[in-house]
Amino acid sequence: MNSVSMLNDVAGAGVAVESIRKSYGTVVTAVDDVSLKVKPGEFVSILGPSGSGKTTLLMMIAGFERPTSGRLIIGDQDMTYTRPEKRGLGMVFQRYALFPHMSVADNIAYPLKRRGVSRAEIRQRVEAALKLISLDGLGTRMPTALSGGQQQRVAVARALVSQPPVMLMDEPLSALDKKLRDQMQLEIMRLHRTVGVTIIYVTHDQEEALSLSDRIVVMNRGRIEQVGTPDELYDEPASAFVADFIGRTSFLAATCLAVEGSNARMRVNDATEVIVPVSRCRDIVVGARVRIAVRPEALKLAVVGSAQLSGTLEGSRFVGSSELAFVRIANGELLQVQTEPGVSRKLQAGSPVGIMFDASRVSVFREGA
Numbered sequence: 001m002n003s004v005s006m007l008n009d010v011a012g013a014g015v016a017v018e019s020i021r022k023s024y025g026t027v028v029t030a031v032d033d034v035s036l037k038v039k040p041g042e043f044v045s046i047l048g049p050s051g052s053g054k055t056t057l058l059m060m061i062a063g064f065e066r067p068t069s070g071r072l073i074i075g076d077q078d079m080t081y082t083r084p085e086k087r088g089l090g091m092v093f094q095r096y097a098l099f100p101h102m103s104v105a106d107n108i109a110y111p112l113k114r115r116g117v118s119r120a121e122i123r124q125r126v127e128a129a130l131k132l133i134s135l136d137g138l139g140t141r142m143p144t145a146l147s148g149g150q151q152q153r154v155a156v157a158r159a160l161v162s163q164p165p166v167m168l169m170d171e172p173l174s175a176l177d178k179k180l181r182d183q184m185q186l187e188i189m190r191l192h193r194t195v196g197v198t199i200i201y202v203t204h205d206q207e208e209a210l211s212l213s214d215r216i217v218v219m220n221r222g223r224i225e226q227v228g229t230p231d232e233l234y235d236e237p238a239s240a241f242v243a244d245f246i247g248r249t250s251f252l253a254a255t256c257l258a259v260e261g262s263n264a265r266m267r268v269n270d271a272t273e274v275i276v277p278v279s280r281c282r283d284i285v286v287g288a289r290v291r292i293a294v295r296p297e298a299l300k301l302a303v304v305g306s307a308q309l310s311g312t313l314e315g316s317r318f319v320g321s322s323e324l325a326f327v328r329i330a331n332g333e334l335l336q337v338q339t340e341p342g343v344s345r346k347l348q349a350g351s352p353v354g355i356m357f358d359a360s361r362v363s364v365f366r367e368g369a
């Protein structure tokens, strides 16, 4: 067996969270009746704004917080009240928390020593782990002599070295700058592919969640808003919260005038009428006030007279391969419209512009839902 393959054959375990709740006192319910099934070997991100309960949920899976009610199954065992060290999970936290007085190799070896693994095997596994995180040869360095990204890689290796069936990561990259973060994301994806471990990954960074995960759990105020693949969340958000939280979204206030077969007729902006497929609408009844969520790429600039909506260009911004035009329409709403590079920036701020939109790509929600 070569040294790297020693870390290759971890069998990822499934995790089932069943109606878990965590209250602090009588006022705060940090996690409110959350159920979730993570498949063996899956990469699931928990995404949500600050205070939405992400860390609390992860700490209950890890065993550092005791659920107020509900059950937790890891593999095929009920571990709701199992002590953290008996769960055999790997953990990586936001701050790298390496032992500063120990070398890189000793840091990685620590969990193995505690378990009484033989010295020869420890040496082999540490070497394999260093290779896996592309830090071979740096075992004798002290943590302070490493960059932030390298330290975080060591923390990941330390969590992986015991070959845990599940790795829990709580904002492991948030202390790193953008470039290092991108690099580490690739590294984590590669590790996940190579090792086969199940990963539950907490982040408040939607781009990170979209690029890393098989599925994303969107949390809001202690509850799950939606669980889905990155594509599902982007194309078919289940709520206005998810539409707003994932990707760029503009909202148009409208009223549902009529439902005609598979189409709904909406009055936008108190004047224009648009037809939206009913399949893109949630809980719509005739007469209801609604919010139409629309991505920049489902809008385009057009000649004023012939367009569905008209407004005033407030400015535009280069965003890499395209541009975003910011257009204020008559009722005061600001829409973000994607254009080809060079198109919207040629127009003067204050110019009147028209907007066309692709109704098959919007999502419509009841006002207040």
Ligand SMILES: Nc1ncnc2c1ncn2[C@@H]1O[C@H](COP(=O)(O)OP(=O)(O)OP(=O)(O)O)[C@@H](O)[C@H]1O
Residues within 6 Å of the ligand: 024, 028, 029, 030, 048, 049, 050, 051, 052, 053, 054, 055, 056, 057, 204
């Ligand atoms: N020990 C505690 N006692 C009382 N309230 C707590 C405790 N720990 C967390 N909370 C509350 O529970 C809620 C969820 O907190 P949690 O740390 O899980 O959020 P989070 O989603 O991880 O946020 P962040 O993105 O800021 O890390 C918050 O309102 C928080 O104030």
Ligand SMILES: [Mg+2]
Residues within 6 Å of the ligand: 054, 055, 056
């Ligand atoms: Mg947190």
